[in-house]
Amino acid sequence: xxxxxxxxxxxxxxxxxxxxxxxxxLLSIPSVSTDPAYASDVxxxxxxxxxxxxxxxxxxxxLEAGGHPVVIARSTDAMVxxxxxxxxxxxxxxxxxxxxxxxxxxxxxxxxxxHDGKVxxxxxxxxxxxVMMFVEAMRSYLATGRKLPxxxxxxxxxxxxxxxxxxxxxxxxxxxxxxxxxxxxxxxSMWEGKDGPAPAITYALRGLVYYDLKLHGPxxxxxxxxxxGTLANPATVLARVLGKLFDDxxxxxxxxxxxxxxxxxxxxxxxxxxxxxxxxxxxxxVGAQPYGEAGFSTLERRWARPSxxxxxxxxxxxxxxxxxxxxxxxxxxxxxxxxxxxxxxKLAAAFETWVKSQDVGDCRWELxxxxxxxxxxxxxxxxxVDAASxxxxxxxxxxxxxxxxxxxxxxxxxxxxxxxxxTLLIGFGLNSDSIHSPNEHFELDRFLLGCKCHAALLASLGxx
Amino acid sequence: xxxxxxxxxxxxxxxxxxxxxxxxxLLSIPSVSTDPAYASDVxxxxxxxxxxxxxxxxxxxxLEAGGHPVVIARSTDAMVxxxxxxxxxxxxxxxxxxxxxxxxxxxxxxxxxxHDGKVxxxxxxxxxxxVMMFVEAMRSYLATGRKLPxxxxxxxxxxxxxxxxxxxxxxxxxxxxxxxxxxxxxxxSMWEGKDGPAPAITYALRGLVYYDLKLHGPxxxxxxxxxxGTLANPATVLARVLGKLFDDxxxxxxxxxxxxxxxxxxxxxxxxxxxxxxxxxxxxxVGAQPYGEAGFSTLERRWARPSxxxxxxxxxxxxxxxxxxxxxxxxxxxxxxxxxxxxxxKLAAAFETWVKSQDVGDCRWELxxxxxxxxxxxxxxxxxVDAASxxxxxxxxxxxxxxxxxxxxxxxxxxxxxxxxxTLLIGFGLNSDSIHSPNEHFELDRFLLGCKCHAALLASLGxx
Numbered sequence: 001x002x003x004x005x006x007x008x009x010x011x012x013x014x015x016x017x018x019x020x021x022x023x024x025x026l027l028s029i030p031s032v033s034t035d036p037a038y039a040s041d042v043x044x045x046x047x048x049x050x051x052x053x054x055x056x057x058x059x060x061x062x063l064e065a066g067g068h069p070v071v072i073a074r075s076t077d078a079m080v081x082x083x084x085x086x087x088x089x090x091x092x093x094x095x096x097x098x099x100x101x102x103x104x105x106x107x108x109x110x111x112x113x114x115h116d117g118k119v120x121x122x123x124x125x126x127x128x129x130x131v132m133m134f135v136e137a138m139r140s141y142l143a144t145g146r147k148l149p150x151x152x153x154x155x156x157x158x159x160x161x162x163x164x165x166x167x168x169x170x171x172x173x174x175x176x177x178x179x180x181x182x183x184x185x186x187x188x189s190m191w192e193g194k195d196g197p198a199p200a201i202t203y204a205l206r207g208l209v210y211y212d213l214k215l216h217g218p219x220x221x222x223x224x225x226x227x228x229g230t231l232a233n234p235a236t237v238l239a240r241v242l243g244k245l246f247d248d249x250x251x252x253x254x255x256x257x258x259x260x261x262x263x264x265x266x267x268x269x270x271x272x273x274x275x276x277x278x279x280x281x282x283x284x285x286v287g288a289q290p291y292g293e294a295g296f297s298t299l300e301r302r303w304a305r306p307s308x309x310x311x312x313x314x315x316x317x318x319x320x321x322x323x324x325x326x327x328x329x330x331x332x333x334x335x336x337x338x339x340x341x342x343x344x345x346k347l348a349a350a351f352e353t354w355v356k357s358q359d360v361g362d363c364r365w366e367l368x369x370x371x372x373x374x375x376x377x378x379x380x381x382x383x384x385v386d387a388a389s390x391x392x393x394x395x396x397x398x399x400x401x402x403x404x405x406x407x408x409x410x411x412x413x414x415x416x417x418x419x420x421x422x423t424l425l426i427g428f429g430l431n432s433d434s435i436h437s438p439n440e441h442f443e444l445d446r447f448l449l450g451c452k453c454h455a456a457l458l459a460s461l462g463x464x
Numbered sequence: 465x466x467x468x469x470x471x472x473x474x475x476x477x478x479x480x481x482x483x484x485x486x487x488x489x490l491l492s493i494p495s496v497s498t499d500p501a502y503a504s505d506v507x508x509x510x511x512x513x514x515x516x517x518x519x520x521x522x523x524x525x526x527l528e529a530g531g532h533p534v535v536i537a538r539s540t541d542a543m544v545x546x547x548x549x550x551x552x553x554x555x556x557x558x559x560x561x562x563x564x565x566x567x568x569x570x571x572x573x574x575x576x577x578x579h580d581g582k583v584x585x586x587x588x589x590x591x592x593x594x595v596m597m598f599v600e601a602m603r604s605y606l607a608t609g610r611k612l613p614x615x616x617x618x619x620x621x622x623x624x625x626x627x628x629x630x631x632x633x634x635x636x637x638x639x640x641x642x643x644x645x646x647x648x649x650x651x652x653s654m655w656e657g658k659d660g661p662a663p664a665i666t667y668a669l670r671g672l673v674y675y676d677l678k679l680h681g682p683x684x685x686x687x688x689x690x691x692x693g694t695l696a697n698p699a700t701v702l703a704r705v706l707g708k709l710f711d712d713x714x715x716x717x718x719x720x721x722x723x724x725x726x727x728x729x730x731x732x733x734x735x736x737x738x739x740x741x742x743x744x745x746x747x748x749x750v751g752a753q754p755y756g757e758a759g760f761s762t763l764e765r766r767w768a769r770p771s772x773x774x775x776x777x778x779x780x781x782x783x784x785x786x787x788x789x790x791x792x793x794x795x796x797x798x799x800x801x802x803x804x805x806x807x808x809x810k811l812a813a814a815f816e817t818w819v820k821s822q823d824v825g826d827c828r829w830e831l832x833x834x835x836x837x838x839x840x841x842x843x844x845x846x847x848x849v850d851a852a853s854x855x856x857x858x859x860x861x862x863x864x865x866x867x868x869x870x871x872x873x874x875x876x877x878x879x880x881x882x883x884x885x886x887t888l889l890i891g892f893g894l895n896s897d898s899i900h901s902p903n904e905h906f907e908l909d910r911f912l913l914g915c916k917c918h919a920a921l922l923a924s925l926g927x928x
Contacts, residue, residue, distance in 0.1 A: 206689060210786045219751030225670060225871025228801045229771030230762045231752040236710075236774040239796070242700070243707020287683030288695040291825035298694045307693025310700040311789050312780035317797055322674045322834035324799055325775050332703070333781055335788055337692045361755035370786035407689025408788075 005394060008140045008455045016448055023132045024112040027121040033068055033095035034162040042068045042158050045094045049156055056142055067166035068095060068158030072177050081147040086461050088150045089180035089421060092131035092187060093160030096123035097436045104438035117444050124442035126435035130186035130427060131156060133450030140455050149462020153180060164411055171418045182384045183415045188427030191401045193276030199392045199453065202425035203385060204404040205412055206337040207375035209344045213355060214331040214366040222326040232361025235315045235330035241358045242332055245308060249294035252308050254354045262340045264304045272299050275401055303404035307337045337406060344372035374413035378422040383464050388424050391460035395452045469858060472604045472919045480912055487596045488576040491585040497532055497559035498626040506532045506622050509558045513620055520606055531630035532559065532622030536641050545611040550925050552614045553644035553885060556595035556651060557624035560587035561900045568902035581908050588906035590899035594650035594891060595620060597914030604919050613926025617644060628875055635882045646848045647879045650914065652891030655865045657740030663856045663917065666889035667849060668868040669876055670801040671839035673808045677819060678795040678830040686790040696825025699779045699794035705822045706796055709772060713758035716772050718818045726804045728768045736763050739865055767868035771801045801870060808836035838877035842886040847928050852888050855924035859916045
C-alpha cells in the first residue's frame with residue numbers, strides 16, 4: 001500500500017463518526033420522490049447535498065429541469081493535481097423509495113438509528129449511504145490538504161426511484177458540464193459467492209425491451225356458451241401466440257433474435273467458474289430449480305444470455321370462482337433482457353413484426369412499447385477496470401471480482417449512448433440490506449470500506 | 465285446429481288482461497335471490513306462487529331446503545282426464561337478477577309498466593313471465609271446466625340466478641314428488657333467423673367443464689433482470705401450456721377429446737341449412753368474423769362441436785405501464801363446452817392428466833374444478849318432440865324450428881342424470897328483451913302466444 005493513500009485511509013478512519021453523522025443528517029430528510037406529498041422534502045435533500053458540495057468549494061449547480069432538482073458539482077481546476085488528469089463522472093441519487101409499510105419498521109424510517117454496527121433508515125444503502133461514500137472519499141483529500149488526483153463531476157439526481165424522467169434532458173442540455181472520461185456508480189452490491197461477500201466491479205448490464213401486448217377481439221364480453229368455438233377468443237389466441245415465442249430448448253423464436261449477441265469468451269467462462277457462484281442459494285432461496293435456455297449454466301443465463309419473460313397476464317374473468325366469459329380483450333406484459341451487443345430498437349422492431357405475423361383470426365393488436373434500454377459492457381481489459389481493481393486491492397489486499405449484472409440500469413446505457421462513457425459499477429450493498437423494504441440498513445464497516453475504496457479509486461485513476 | 469283447443473285459446477284471449485294483471489302482481493315483488501337484502505321479498509314471491517297454485521287446487525309444497533324456498537305444485541288425480549296420461553314436469557324460477565344499474569331504467573324495475581304492447585319490469589321475460597305462460601295454460605283448462613290432459617308437476621325454484629345451489633338436494637330428496645315422463649322449460653328464446661323470430665323447440669344443450677389452472681413458481685415475485693432466464697416463470701410457462709391446447713386446425717389436442725362426441729347427422733345438417741341462420745348478425749353484431757375448428761360451419765361449431773375457451777388470464781403485473789416482475793404465480797380460467805355424448809367427468813380427468821403431463825419446469829399446478837355439467841340431447845324423433853311440434857303448429861299454423869343451444873343449463877342435465885328425464889325447452893324470449901339488463905321487457909303478444917302454445921302442448925302431450 002502506498003503511503004500517500006495510507007494517510008487518506010487513516011483520515012477516513014479518524015473521521016468516520018463525523019462521516020456517519022453527515023450520512024444520518026441526509027437520511028433524516030424524507031426525500032420520497034414518487035409521492036408529491038414529499039416534494040418539499042425532496043428539494044430539501046437536494047439543497048442539503050448542494051450545501052455540502054459548496055462547503056467543499058465545488059462548483060455547484062442545482063438544476064431545475066421540470067422535475068425534482070438535479071445536483072451537479074464539479075471540482076475546480078485549482079483543486080486538481082494535474083490538469084491532464086482523467087475526468088470522472090460520479091452518478092448517484094438522493095431520492096428514496098416510499099417507506100411503506102410503515103408498521104413493519106422497528107424505528108421510524110427517517111429517524112436514523114445506529115445499532116449492531118449498522119445504520120437503519122430508508123436510503124441507508126439505496127443510495128444516500130453509497131453516494132456519501134464517494135463524497136467522503138473526495139472530502140478526505142481536501143480535508144487533508146491534498147489536491148484531487150482526478151477531475152470529478154458529481155451528478156446526483158432526485159428521480160431515480162420514479163423513473164429518472166428528467167435526467168435524459170439534463171444529459172442532453174448539460175453535456176458540457178458532464179464531460180468526462182468514465183463514469184462511476186455506487187448503487188449496486190458486493191458479490192456474494194460461496195465464500196461470502198467480496199468487493200466487485202460490475203462491468204456489464206443487460207438492456208431491456210418491454211411491451212404491453214393487448215389483443216382485442218369481440219366488441220364486448222360474450223357468453224362462452226352462446227359464442228364458444230365460433231370466433232377468435234383474444235385470451236385463447238394471446239396464449240397461443242405467447243406459447244410460440246419459445247422453442248423446446250427455451251430459445252426465443254423471433255427470427256434473428258440471437259444474431260448480434262456477443263459470444264461469451266472462454267476467458268469469461270473460466271473466470272466465472274472461479275467466482276464460487278452459489279446456485280443453490282440464488283435459486284433455492286426463492287424456491288426454484290434451474291430452468292432455461294439449453295446449453296448454458298445458470299450464471300451464463302443470468303448474465304450473458306438474453307431472456308424473455310411474461311411479466312403479467314390479464315383479461316377476462318380474474319376473480320375467484322367461475323365466469324363463462326369470452327373476453328373482449330386480453331393482454332400480456334412481455335419483456336426481454338438483452339446482453340451486449342443486442343440492440344433494443346432492432347429487437348423491438350423484430351418483435352413487433354413477429355407478433356403481427358401470427359395468426360390471430362380477426363383480433364387486433366394494440367402494441368405499446370413501455371421502454372427500451374441498451375445493454376452496456378465495459379471491456380474487462382480497459383485501463384479503467386484495471387485501475388479500479390488495483391485500487392480495491394490497495395485497500396483490501398486482494399483484487400475485486402469482475403461480475404456482470406442481469407438487470408438493467410437505463411441511466412448507465414444513457415451515459416454510454418448520450419455521453420460516450422463506459423461505467424464502472426462499484427457498489428457495497430448486500431442482498432440482505434432490505435433496500436425497497438422495511439428496516440433498510442447499511443453496515444458502518446461497509447460504508448467505511450466504500451469510502452476507502454473510492455479514495456483509492458481516485459488515486460488509482462489519477463495515475464492512469 | 466281441433467275445436468276443444470279452440471275453446472281454450474278463446475278463453476286465453478278473453479282472459480288476457482287478467483293474466484297480464486297476475487303476471488304484473490308477481491313482477492312487482494323484488495325477488496332478487498343473490499342479494500340477502502331481498503331475502504324476505506324472495507320468500508314473498510314463493511308465497512305468491514304457492515297461493516296462486518293453491519287457488520287452482522293444486523297440491524302445493526313450499527319446500528325449505530336450506531336456501532330460498534322451492535315451490536312444488538302437483539295436479540291431483542281428480543284434475544286429470546286420464547289416469548294413464550303422461551306426467552309433465554314444468555321447471556321455472558321465480559327469482560330474478562339484481563336490477564342495477566338502476567339509473568338506466570326508464571321506470572322502476574319492480575313497478576311493472578305496460579307500453580308499446582310490452583311489459584317492462586325485472587323478470588318480465590326471465591323467468592316470471594315465461595313461468596306464468598305455463599300457469600295460465602293450466603288455468604285455462606280449469607277455468608273452462610275441463611280436466612288437464614296430463615299430470616302436471618310445477619317445480620319453481622328461487623335460486624336460478626344465484627347458482628341453483630339448493631335444487632340438486634331437492635331433486636334427490638323429493639324425487640317421488642317430481643316423478644314424470646318428460647320435462648318442459650320456458651326459459652329460452654325463440655329462433656331468430658333471417659326471416660324473423662319463430663317458435664322453437666331447443667332439443668340439445670352443450671355441457672360444461674370449467675377449471676382454474678393456477679401455476680406456482682418462485683416463492684415470491686422476483687426482479688426479472690436479476691432472475692430472468694434462469695428459472696421457470698409461471699406466467700410464461702402457463703402461456704406455453706395453454707398454447708399447446710390447440711393444433712393449427714383449432715382442434716383441441718387432449719388425447720381422446722373427440723372420441724365420445726356424437727356425430728352430426730346429415731339430417732340435422734340439412735335441417736340447419738333451412739334455418740336461415742344469420743351469421744352476419746350473430747358474429748357481426750359483436751364485431752367478429754368466423755373463426756374456429758376447421759371443417760365446420762359457424763352454426764355447427766356453436767351447437768354440435770365442443771369448444772375450449774380461456775375465460776380469464778391473471779398473474780404478475782396487470783396495471784398500466786411496466787413492472788419488470790417474474791410473478792410467483794399465474795393463472796387461467798379454462799372451460800370447455802361439450803355436446804352430447806361427451807362426458808364432463810371423463811373430460812375433466814383427461815384434461816388434468818394432459819395438464820400435468822406438460823413440461824413446466826419445477827412449477828407446481830393448483831387445479832381447481834369449478835364445475836361440470838353434462839350435455840343434453842333429446843332425440844329429435846322422440847314422441848315428445850313430435851307432440852310439441854304438433855301443438856305449436858296447432859296454434860301458429862306452422863311447425864316450430866328444432867334448434868340446439870351452445871350454452872349449458874345445468875339443471876336440465878340434472879333432470880336427465882338425476883330424474884332420467886328428457887327436456888323440451890320451449891321459450892318465447894327474444895335476444896332484444898334485455899334480460900339481465902336495464903329495461904327488461906316482454907311483449908304481451910308473445911306472452912299470449914306462449915300461454916296458447918303451452919295449452920296446446922298439454923293437449924298434444926295428453927294424446928300420446
